[in-house]
Amino acid sequence: MDKKYGAYICTGCGIGEALDVETLTSAASEQGMEAKTHEALCGAAGRQMIEDDINNDGVNTIVVCACSRRVMQDELNFGDDKITIRGNIREQAAWCKEQPSDDKDQETIDDFSNEMAQDYVRMACVQAKKTELPDPFQLETLTRKILVMGGGVAGLTAAKEAAATGYEVTIVEKTDVLGGKALGWTKQFPTKAPYADLEEPTIGALVADVEGDSNITVKTATEVARIGGAPGDFNVTFKAAGTSGEWDAPYKVTVDEQDKIDKGQMEDPNAGYKKYTEVNPDGEKFGAVILATGWTPADVSEFEHLNYANSDKIVTNAEFEKMVKDGQLGGINSVAFIQSPGGEEHDMDFPYANSVTSMVALKQAKYVRENNPDAKAYILYQHMRTPGNMEMFYKGIQADDGIFLTKATVTGVEPTGNGCTVAAKDTLLGEDLNLDVDLVVLAAGMVPTTKDKAVINLAYRQGPAFLDLDLFDGYSDSHFICFPYETRRTGVYTCGGVRKAMPMDETIDDATGAALKAIQAMECADRGVAVHPRSGDQTYPEFFFQRCTQCKRCTEECPFGALDDDEKGTPLPNPTRCRRCGTCMGACPERIIGFKDYNIDMIGSMIKAIEVPDDDEDKLRILALVCENDAMPALDMAAMRKHPLNSLVRFIPVRCLGSVNMAWIKDALSSGMDGAILLGCKYGDDYQCHFVKGSEIANKRMDNIGETLSTLGLEPERCAVRQIAITDYDKVPEILNEFVEEIVELGPNPFKGF
Ligand code: SF4
Numbered sequence: 001m002d003k004k005y006g007a008y009i010c011t012g013c014g015i016g017e018a019l020d021v022e023t024l025t026s027a028a029s030e031q032g033m034e035a036k037t038h039e040a041l042c043g044a045a046g047r048q049m050i051e052d053d054i055n056n057d058g059v060n061t062i063v064v065c066a067c068s069r070r071v072m073q074d075e076l077n078f079g080d081d082k083i084t085i086r087g088n089i090r091e092q093a094a095w096c097k098e099q100p101s102d103d104k105d106q107e108t109i110d111d112f113s114n115e116m117a118q119d120y121v122r123m124a125c126v127q128a129k130k131t132e133l134p135d136p137f138q139l140e141t142l143t144r145k146i147l148v149m150g151g152g153v154a155g156l157t158a159a160k161e162a163a164a165t166g167y168e169v170t171i172v173e174k175t176d177v178l179g180g181k182a183l184g185w186t187k188q189f190p191t192k193a194p195y196a197d198l199e200e201p202t203i204g205a206l207v208a209d210v211e212g213d214s215n216i217t218v219k220t221a222t223e224v225a226r227i228g229g230a231p232g233d234f235n236v237t238f239k240a241a242g243t244s245g246e247w248d249a250p251y252k253v254t255v256d257e258q259d260k261i262d263k264g265q266m267e268d269p270n271a272g273y274k275k276y277t278e279v280n281p282d283g284e285k286f287g288a289v290i291l292a293t294g295w296t297p298a299d300v301s302e303f304e305h306l307n308y309a310n311s312d313k314i315v316t317n318a319e320f321e322k323m324v325k326d327g328q329l330g331g332i333n334s335v336a337f338i339q340s341p342g343g344e345e346h347d348m349d350f351p352y353a354n355s356v357t358s359m360v361a362l363k364q365a366k367y368v369r370e371n372n373p374d375a376k377a378y379i380l381y382q383h384m385r386t387p388g389n390m391e392m393f394y395k396g397i398q399a400d401d402g403i404f405l406t407k408a409t410v411t412g413v414e415p416t417g418n419g420c421t422v423a424a425k426d427t428l429l430g431e432d433l434n435l436d437v438d439l440v441v442l443a444a445g446m447v448p449t450t451k452d453k454a455v456i457n458l459a460y461r462q463g464p465a466f467l468d469l470d471l472f473d474g475y476s477d478s479h480f481i482c483f484p485y486e487t488r489r490t491g492v493y494t495c496g497g498v499r500k501a502m503p504m505d506e507t508i509d510d511a512t513g514a515a516l517k518a519i520q521a522m523e524c525a526d527r528g529v530a531v532h533p534r535s536g537d538q539t540y541p542e543f544f545f546q547r548c549t550q551c552k553r554c555t556e557e558c559p560f561g562a563l564d565d566d567e568k569g570t571p572l573p574n575p576t577r578c579r580r581c582g583t584c585m586g587a588c589p590e591r592i593i594g595f596k597d598y599n600i601d602m603i604g605s606m607i608k609a610i611e612v613p614d615d616d617e618d619k620l621r622i623l624a625l626v627c628e629n630d631a632m633p634a635l636d637m638a639a640m641r642k643h644p645l646n647s648l649v650r651f652i653p654v655r656c657l658g659s660v661n662m663a664w665i666k667d668a669l670s671s672g673m674d675g676a677i678l679l680g681c682k683y684g685d686d687y688q689c690h691f692v693k694g695s696e697i698a699n700k701r702m703d704n705i706g707e708t709l710s711t712l713g714l715e716p717e718r719c720a721v722r723q724i725a726i727t728d729y730d731k732v733p734e735i736l737n738e739f740v741e742e743i744v745e746l747g748p749n750p751f752k753g754f
């Protein structure tokens with residue numbers, strides 16, 4: 001596109017009073033853009049001024065220096081055929097001015113704030129020059145058909161809901177019948193007021209609905225053998241349930257990697273990868289996958305003091321449900337339901353237990369009472385969780401004289417001739433207990449089937465399973481707070497017990513959500529845009545392969561397995577798997593990966609557009625590369641709350657810290673800036689990074705660059721990473737001040753001016 005620039009500076013929202021607008025128009029002029037000003041660019045008249053320039057002068061690249069790009073998005077949207085760049089001079093300059101102090105008078109503060117705003121104007125102009133209109137990626141062929149793995153409540157509901165919107169669905173179920181574990185339930189939890197009575201199972205009706213739906217194909221006694229391809233174009237082979245074999249895994253392990261695997265320093269990415277005798281070797285095309293393979297009861301035999309392995313009078317909750325279904329409660333007149341293992345782990349629940357196991361115990365205690373009105377049930381727990389209306393169910397159970405509930409630490413279960421004795425201490429009664437019962441039921445939790453890494457068997461370069469499942473107890477969510485259905489493989493969505501232990505009504509809602517996500521993934525693939533979290537993003541990473549050294553860093557670091565590679569190690573991108581995080585761009589030492597609107601040259605040039613005074617020791621310059629997901633909003637909110645932001649710092653938003661290429665840090669320091677800080681999401685086990693690994697990877701890269709700086713005679717402390725949550729708006733100014741103080745103590749960059 002031949003660009004015709006239009007630059008606009010807003011003087012509303014206090015900008016005109018806080019800043020010297022003339023110096024801002026001069027900053028734009030330096031970049032070859034004559035800026036117009038207006039008292040409210042977001043208002044009808046302001047927008048009209050820009051539209052007039054578009055219509056009359058052919059302006060197609062618009063630089064708006066005003067408020068944060070996170071606000072007024074509709075008001076300042078001039079269409080997909082225009083480039084619009086937002087420079088933030090409101091939150092990051094006008095609204096975050098420091099207060100006069102002994103060190104700085106008002107004139108100095110105004111001076112510093114104007115310099116900040118001028119830098120943001122310059123950077124916005126440079127960004128406009130370096131941005132190109134995106135050209136959305138289009139698949140050659142796109143399939144709008146959903147594969148549902150698992151024929152239980154979650155899978156059946158997802159299939160039914162997706163089919164109801166007109167999409168074709170195939171359900172693959174490994175057993176001979178649809179229905180899953182719900183076929184074994186005698187009764188269901190109450191769903192209607194007064195939430196006192198157990199309800200008849202609904203699974204039969206759900207199975208009948210699915211079997212009668214012409215949009216749904218059912219394959220029973222079948223499993224998925226492997227899934228290749230990408231959203232909109234998955235290629236799936238099936239196998240007869242229970243068959244297995246071995247095949248060449250897709251991950252090409254290097255010699256170095258094999259060495260690390262052998263030394264236990266790296267997980268074998270191909271562990272669990274299996275070859276099956278495929279019944280359709282050419283595969284069948286699908287657009288998205290819903291993983292609804294459910295859960296398995298947790299193993300409770302590790303708790304030796306409970307003697308589960310030594311007596312048929314000690315069963316799990318799942319086994320008890322089957323006993324009830326099979327009519328085997330004859331002669332059972334007293335049952336102890338143990339919710340927490342006790343022993344050494346006295347305040348813990350069983351692994352993978354949550355509110356569902358609490359509610360199951362209440363339900364099963366009711367079975368005992370309904371089977372024999374003279375029977376007794378004892379529920380011994382550390383945590384009784386009955387969310388929402390289930391509290392009323394709990395209260396009803398509490399009111400039953402035949403059901404005894406107490407918080408208690410179980411110290412042991414001993415089989416006796418006809419039953420067991422349960423010993424417990426620290427009860428609510430303040431007394432130790434010895435209960436002689438006919439049967440003991442242990443609250444085994446619900447282990448997601450993804451714990452078995454082979455469950456999905458992806459033919460991806462990064463291996464067959466979701467990454468790092470061990471870190472997350474086998475759950476595969478990519479971001480448990482913001483994107484509940486998302487896995488770390490785009491286009492594959494989980495629902496039901498494979499995602500979280502949940503009761504049936506919640507499973508139904510969950511499966512409906514996953515069906516919508518699957519539809520969204522296919523439709524986004526059709527439009528060539530990202531699904532999430534950068535919904536609607538039309539860009540995707542482009543590679544200048546002529547300079548690729550096949551180092552494999554991009555393929556290894558992509559958190560979403562979007563990149564396969566050929567035998568030589570050249571990346572093979574799958575753009576519809578891509579979440580547009582830019583981690584590959586940050587990884588590439590050759591700097592040959594970039595997006596049309598976000599690339600190495602663009603950010604590097606923006607950094608160089610920051611004016612670095614080399615003759616004033618009070619005017620140090622510090623670069624802050626800020627994650628747009630949490631840290632940037634936290635900064636905006638800090639400014640909205642009138643917290644001063646240190647005027648020596650210049651902020652540049654990045655898609656994710658994972659996208660930060662260390663070339664930018666070198667650019668900053670070689671242009672004389674005195675320090676560089678990355679502000680991004682929390683990483684580790686309870687990570688908040690929207691791209692799973694980005695902030696963690698950035699932290700490692702910054703450690704490495706610290707070492708490089710040392711070799712150049714620069715202090716590694718000039719580079720730092722800080723973890724910022726979106727709620728840290730009151731803390732972030734101080735975090736910045738502390739870093740700036742450290743840099744002030746180190747003194748100016750010794751390479752300044754060279
Ligand atoms: S690292 Fe991010 S941007 Fe790069 S291919 Fe993977 S998902 Fe896409």
Ligand code: SF4
Pocket residue numbers: 543547548549550551552553554555569570571587588589590591592593
């Ligand atoms: S990181 Fe860059 S050089 Fe290395 S394989 Fe990927 S594209 Fe090629």
